Amino acid sequence: MERKNQNPIVNWIVKSKILGILFFVIIGAFAVYKLGTALFDNPSLFLQQVVNGLQLGFVYALIALGYTMIYGIIQLINFAHGDIFMVGAFASFYSISRYNVHLWFQNLFPSVPVMLAQIIGTVTVILVSMVVCALLAYTIERIAYKPLRTAPRISALITAIGISFFLEYFGALNFVFSPNYITYQRPFAVKSWFVGPSGFGSIESGIAPPAHSIIFSNIFLIIVFASLLLLLVLQYIVKKTKIGKAMRAVAYDKPTARLMGINSDAIISVTFALGAALAGAAGVLYAIAFPQVFFSMGITPGMKAFVAAVVGGIGSIPGAFIGALIMGQAETLSAAYISTPMRDAIAFSLLIVVLLIRPKGIMGETSSEKV
Amino acid sequence: MMLEIEKINVYYGAIHALTDISYNVKEGEIVALIGANGAGKSTSLKTLSGILHPMNGSIRFLEEEISTKAAEDIVSKGIIHVPEGRKIFAPLTVMENLEMGAYLQNDKDQIACDIRGVFERFPRLKERQNQLGGTLSGGEQQMLAIARGLMARPKLMLLDEPSMGLAPVLVEQIFEIIQEINKQGTSILLVEQNAKMALSIANRAYVLETGSIVLEGDAKEVMENSSVIQAYLGG
Numbered sequence: 001m002e003r004k005n006q007n008p009i010v011n012w013i014v015k016s017k018i019l020g021i022l023f024f025v026i027i028g029a030f031a032v033y034k035l036g037t038a039l040f041d042n043p044s045l046f047l048q049q050v051v052n053g054l055q056l057g058f059v060y061a062l063i064a065l066g067y068t069m070i071y072g073i074i075q076l077i078n079f080a081h082g083d084i085f086m087v088g089a090f091a092s093f094y095s096i097s098r099y100n101v102h103l104w105f106q107n108l109f110p111s112v113p114v115m116l117a118q119i120i121g122t123v124t125v126i127l128v129s130m131v132v133c134a135l136l137a138y139t140i141e142r143i144a145y146k147p148l149r150t151a152p153r154i155s156a157l158i159t160a161i162g163i164s165f166f167l168e169y170f171g172a173l174n175f176v177f178s179p180n181y182i183t184y185q186r187p188f189a190v191k192s193w194f195v196g197p198s199g200f201g202s203i204e205s206g207i208a209p210p211a212h213s214i215i216f217s218n219i220f221l222i223i224v225f226a227s228l229l230l231l232l233v234l235q236y237i238v239k240k241t242k243i244g245k246a247m248r249a250v251a252y253d254k255p256t257a258r259l260m261g262i263n264s265d266a267i268i269s270v271t272f273a274l275g276a277a278l279a280g281a282a283g284v285l286y287a288i289a290f291p292q293v294f295f296s297m298g299i300t301p302g303m304k305a306f307v308a309a310v311v312g313g314i315g316s317i318p319g320a321f322i323g324a325l326i327m328g329q330a331e332t333l334s335a336a337y338i339s340t341p342m343r344d345a346i347a348f349s350l351l352i353v354v355l356l357i358r359p360k361g362i363m364g365e366t367s368s369e370k371v
Numbered sequence: 372m373m374l375e376i377e378k379i380n381v382y383y384g385a386i387h388a389l390t391d392i393s394y395n396v397k398e399g400e401i402v403a404l405i406g407a408n409g410a411g412k413s414t415s416l417k418t419l420s421g422i423l424h425p426m427n428g429s430i431r432f433l434e435e436e437i438s439t440k441a442a443e444d445i446v447s448k449g450i451i452h453v454p455e456g457r458k459i460f461a462p463l464t465v466m467e468n469l470e471m472g473a474y475l476q477n478d479k480d481q482i483a484c485d486i487r488g489v490f491e492r493f494p495r496l497k498e499r500q501n502q503l504g505g506t507l508s509g510g511e512q513q514m515l516a517i518a519r520g521l522m523a524r525p526k527l528m529l530l531d532e533p534s535m536g537l538a539p540v541l542v543e544q545i546f547e548i549i550q551e552i553n554k555q556g557t558s559i560l561l562v563e564q565n566a567k568m569a570l571s572i573a574n575r576a577y578v579l580e581t582g583s584i585v586l587e588g589d590a591k592e593v594m595e596n597s598s599v600i601q602a603y604l605g606g
Contacts, residue, residue: 242470245463245467246471248460249460249463252463253458255422256454256458256460257460258422258441258442258443259420259442259446259451259452259454259458260519260523261442261443261474261475262471262474
């Protein structure tokens with residue numbers, strides 16, 4: 001028999017969940033205090049970290065979108081998604097260093113200004129990786145996931161883990177990507193600018209930028225613009241096109257979608273391809289930002305993007321984006337102000353905190369199905 | 372003969388849901404399938420629309436065997452299934468729900484024209500076209516479900532319990548709409564628990580009992596049959 005505690009104070013402590021709330025308030029206050037003092041002590045350094053975090057966050061966002069879309073449509077956590085991101089990075093590595101894809105446009109139209117040619121070259125490289133990843137994910141979905149559509153969800157999950165290992169260690173073979181860390185050649189020359197109290201200007205090599213200014217590079221710009229553009233394109237596809245509406249219908253109710261003549265398998269394949277294309281773009285951008293590619297490079301960003309998707313509310317596209325931006329900030333700010341080796345631990349703790357407060361994530365839908 | 376079902380057997384896992392069932396729908400008819408809960412009414416519709424497949428027997432629609440075809444292919448033949456419980460896509464707007472009904476239609480002008488037609492028939496849906504499907508009331512959802520079905524330009528419409536959970540006034544309205552749709556040339560196969568209502572608009576009826584057809588005939592005859600009166604029409 002359950003013994004009821006009659007002590008009113010203990011009862012109140014349990015009922016009001018005061019201890020938990022206090023715990024979060026203290027952690028929150030500590031974080032605000034830390035960040036606040038950091039902002040006042042050295043605002044330009046703080047803003048610099050925010051810019052760095054933004055760069056990271058946008059890359060995570062592109063990966064997180066794939067996780068959330070695939071989860072949304074077949075409730076599968078596609079653990080192979082991070083490895084598709086890796087394949088995207090390698091695809092761009094080969095297309096740059098073997099096939100000079102980034103120079104194709106420049107060679108075809110030599111009269112175009114260098115700056116524009118470089119942008120178009122980079123976009124070409126990104127598009128190539130997106131197509132490679134989309135085809136790869138389409139194939140994986142057809143071979144590995146489709147036969148398991150009616151199987152218990154855990155089977156598909158285990159298959160996803162298997163695919164993840166396969167992609168990593170197949171990639172690690174000497175005649176595939178090799179097990180080495182490979183230096184990545186960017187498709188454009190890095191250029192940096194500073195902005196701050198002493199104005200705005202470009203940074204020449206060998207000359208230190210003026211004090212108290214924020215530095216950003218064309219890498220940052222290309223990551224932010226490419227991610228925002230891809231997000232808008234995705235939003236357009238999901239909200240306005242026939243296939244996007246069908247995706248939402250299939251995600252909501254597969255049998256009824258089939259009664260409307262929607263081929264749900266085809267729509268699921270398209271969703272996989274779309275998510276993978278975004279991961280491919282993320283792979284290129286990540287390699288541009290951190291110029292090194294290796295067979296297991298997808299694991300950590302993949303994990304973090306997954307966490308971002310969960311924090312944002314898995315299944316929600318804006319949620320994934322917001323979650324990823326939070327993740328990027330949490331990681332860079334904790335690396336800068338709390339502890340660099342602890343940054344991943346702190347970023348992952350954030351997941352626990354958010355999920356304790358909002359179990360469905362920030363933008364998670366509170367299900368209200370009408371029967 | 373528009374739709375001809377011959378001696379089909381359908382299993383739900385180990386449960387023998389339909390036993391040697393045969394029935395048919397002629398062009399322009401309203402045919403009612405009535406029977407108690409669990410008699411196999413919904414199962415027969417699901418078998419027609421390709422959600423379930425019969426073990427044996429044949430289903431011919433316009434002289435074509437469709438019993439092994441996938442649901443999405445059957446829609447393209449001209450059969451639309453308006454499922455039990457309406458099954459509106461709640462996170463899609465009313466407009467988007469209608470567009471999903473027209474998923475296999477490719478002519479944009481024709482779709483726009485069909486949407487105008489549907490809005491004329493269901494003015495409420497026009498008012499609410501940008502609202503999410505899940506926010507509609509039960510009656511509105513039923514209208515949307517029928518409207519969504521019409522968007523597929525069906526030759527035969529399968530209606531599963533259109534009166535379920537609706538107030539009597541709304542039920543009458545829905546049945547009037549069904550008759551109108553039928554007058555404009557769509558044949559209708561109607562599954563109903565509300566047998567009285569179904570028989571009042573149907574040309575012919577079949578009575579199902581635990582997976583078999585126990586009675587068939589003109590709706591009037593069925594209505595006058597004493598066993599039906601006892602079982603389904605409340606004395």
